[in-house]
Amino acid sequence: MSGSRHDALLVDLDGTVYAGPTAIPGAVEALEAARDRGQTVSYVTNNASRAPGAVAGHLSELGLTVTEDDVVTSAQAGAAVLAAQVDPGAKVLVLGTDALADEITAVGLTPVRADDDGPVAVVQGHSPETGWRQLAEAALTLARGALWVACNVDPTLPSERGLLPGNGSMVAALRHASRREPQVAGKPAAPLLRQAMERVSSSTPLVVGDRLDTDIAGGHAIDAESLLVLTGVSTPADLLAAPADQRPTFVAADLAALTDPEAVRVxxxxxxxxxxxxxxxxxxxxxxxxxxxxxxxxxxxxxxxxxxxxxxxxxxxxxxxxxxxxxxxxxxxxxxxxxx
Incomplete structure (x- = not known):
């Protein structure tokens, strides 16, 4: 990859670098080689369930050279979107993990877990513990006209066992119950990728991922070139039938293409x-x-x-x-x- 063409790699995680706890074959080697060439590598994930430090720890265990600052999550983006619209200290009902609640605290807001606490907003991110009771509290809050931010709307989550229900599937349940539409912070919306760009002062990034409807569409949202790898969700049939705003610039089997994306241009x-x-x-x-x-x-x-x-x-x-x-x-x- 020409260092003058793309000044940063904004790399997805689930389905691109790993599936569940396991690295995708060749991914670690390709990313370490990119770093050795002097390229800036940022890990940008729609998964809001883990703190950046925990994600960085997982990546380090896989063999990647990474710090907490190299990880940008949709929980951080969701918190930033809320902080720009509500008063400092405002109560936010957190529908997600403690890691998401910590990001709400980090931007000066107050996380709560029940509608009785008087929240003025709902933030929703992936958590394997989300169930009816949590959705019910959020539905009550939304019925009062509260602001609603979804960290992402991915319908599925890749794992080593296959595709599992993602945050978007839980968002769909709450959307149906509330007849409301959330603001979206994660890919394909621009806030998460913009935050990643700003963190590394990037103006011409390459967005890298395995999903047309999030990673590649997110690249279009920020007018960036994108690389689709066929290691996760999107299939050749999906790619061939993709709408214009989900068509990648480059397509490759895996991250080995980072050596020279121009060779895999569509x-x-x-x-x-x-x-x-x-x-x-x-x-x-x-x-x-x-x-x-x-x-x-x-x-x-x-x-x-x-x-x-x-x-x-x-x-x-x-x-x-x-x-x-x-x-x-x-x-x-x-x-x-x-x-x-």
């Missing part, structure tokens, strides 16, 4: 040719040797380049055909032959 690849047929479907064919040793992702980038150019800002899930046996095998490997 564009035609000499190893593969992709064209749009008259009926709107796509046709993939093998070409020359290609520039990316990961043929699977190179083929995907070629398909995306052709399809996105054809549909513009519109979204459409195309049928993909293979012009030869190798292309048909690749389409199957990408999971793009489902339903055909």
């Amino acid at each position: 564009r035609a690849d000499d190893g593969w040719t992709a064209k749009v047929r008259d009926d709107g479907s796509l046709e993939l064919a093998t070409g020359g040797p290609g520039g990316d040793p990961d043929a699977r992702v190179a083929a995907l980038r070629a398909l995306c380049a052709s399809h996105w150019d054809a549909v513009g800002d519109a979204t459409r899930t195309p049928v993909v055909h293979g012009a030869d046996d190798a292309a048909r095998r690749m389409i199957s490997a990408l999971g793009l032959d489902a339903g055909r």
